[in-house]
Amino acid sequence: MDKKRSVAFHTLGCKLNFSETSTLSRLMESEGFEKKEFDDLADVYVINTCSVTDNADKECRQLVRRIQRKSPESFVVITGCYAQLKPKEIASIPGVDLVLGAAEKFNIAQHINELAKGNDAKVCSCDIEAVSGFNASFSQNDRTRTFLKVQDGCDYTCSFCTIPMARGKSRSDSIANVVKHATQLAADGVKEIVLTGVNLGDFGKGPDGGRHEEDFFSLVQELDKVEGIERYRISSIEPNLLTNDIIAFVANSNKFMPHFHIPLQSGSNEILGLMRRRYRRELYAERVGLIKTLMPHCAIGVDVIVGFPGETDKHFQETFDFLHELDVSYLHVFTYSERDHTKALEIQPVIPIPVRNERNKTLRNLSYMKLQYFTQQQSGQTRKVLFEGFDKHGMMEGYTDNYIRVSTPYRGEWANQIIDWELR
Template structure:
């Protein structure tokens, strides 16, 4: 009977969380559980949480309530960043049966078995300083593109961020192990691997604050001489870690896609200083200009935060003007959200919430125009598109090498194929 237990998993937050949820699902399947859609009635629900914003915490609580309306007898397991940062708060949510911290999430199959056998221990957690190991993770739900975690944790101390408290020191997989895992993933039919991490450019740290003899550039260089996947994509890389060597390698590579996602957070040097970011706007501009000089067709994404404490209207307009001037393709805009135990809580003046949202709307409108301009600039050109198998309302989607989304009527013959496609 136990072997027939069904488990539904759900991811909140980033692509790294998505890769970890997939890995937890495989661990549970290997232990005899049957995974099912989160929309279905299941015996056990697993929610892999994020805690970057206050909204992510709220979303977790709402999901638990939704689960218990649908399946009141089901067990609920919470893991991820929220579970590590606030285990007691999570455990106090009505309906939560088990809370797994950062060191325990990849033992989820054992903990769920124990729970079914009557173990009443609700919280399994530890101090984040004790979490120094690396567990590889990758998603295989979509056999087209895979998100593969190769780096974990962060040694930076940005004043608004709780991620180092939730995930620990920077550490990564060995290059040799990355290549072996790539071989397995490719054997499953995957055409594109997206490298993910908390601070991907810091690849090569050992989890104790020290560098090893490996780094991200060496990994990318190793890929050039490895059969592996048809396409690799860098999910996100800090501007101060995006070396000229990496940009030159991508410019010459047929395997690493011409697409960078580079967090900016603010176009005001004053705010960057308050955020404890490790660069200033001049460096960011220099990186974008070098990319566009060597790879004119490159897609460039930007992360930016609005309404950070101390951000005046003048500071925001400095960010707006800076982003307007940059030759980039799109932004991910985040409205600042207060997080417990961060230095940013002591910075004044606090920007009113309604003003934060107004600034977010302005930047999202600018991002929309940037995206349309980038797409128009490539209209009439032919680029390689990898079409994904999933479809909705009779349409399927794919992405060009430089990250332009293409939607076409569903055609099974295009699924998981890289084709030359004329952009409209």
């Protein structure tokens, strides 16, 4: 390979993956690699995978085939959750040269430097129980909002989820390190930080799994003091870990935005039990009620899974009715898909795929109506919008503090600036 090598990245999945891809990109650039767009020709292609749904697995395979057609001599590296869960399966995909599991992804440059084209795919993985340590990550120069990873892994055992098997035990950065990263991002001109993690509310466990004398509430209090960062968002937080103290703090903060994303997964207590979730719908409704009492303008997003094994028409109707009555702003609807080595595979009956898809469609329609209603409620209000710097065919976009997307003709002087905006 030439001395000045090039690398291109593609990310599948969550905000956490985006933060890690950005960090991997900077690591590669520090090793002398030139960063390219994924559609360009590059010497190395890195795909950071997700394994929450079957679609992410399929998309990974499609991307490898696309690279093979476009640039068969390039190296293809697969990392992320799918790589940790099914390294041998990925290594067997024609065109894949290197598979990096959870413990090795941040050693990517060293592994790439040792590659030779034509050899069998090299697998660098390990037992997930051996994964420890915390690798701080943040996205930078990719978008106006920066994703800052503060926690990784999960100690929960939800019956549908493979993430603990893919990312290991819950572990966190220290508050001091997070504040240091936030201060550096502020110096680089970042206006908004989105705090990310696998189980964000569980913040406080050290790299070895032991407990710091710190928790998520302490973290948000310290970040609120950082000069230069004007906005924070909490990407997703379990309802049982979203305490009244955190809600009240956000309500009184000028920096933490009135916007929560709270996974529900089902509005049926029976299904929540089968899912091995750590709360019931009553607690969820209580959290939403407190948020809306303190912040009537707050946006609330909800994750929900449809078609989980055992979910009868009655259970689904419970979920629909619960969400219909709940004062939330939008839904992220996931169709259940079977994942190897999960307890959900033992639950009967299995819901037919067409029924799953129909339920997904029903909830997506409900989400559309919820978002329309929430947006109309804000009409006539003046809210602060942080505009992104991208020129999209003469237009630019931004988000209000309470996460309503705004579009307007492009004005360069508004890029990465917070503007008072009357919603209509």
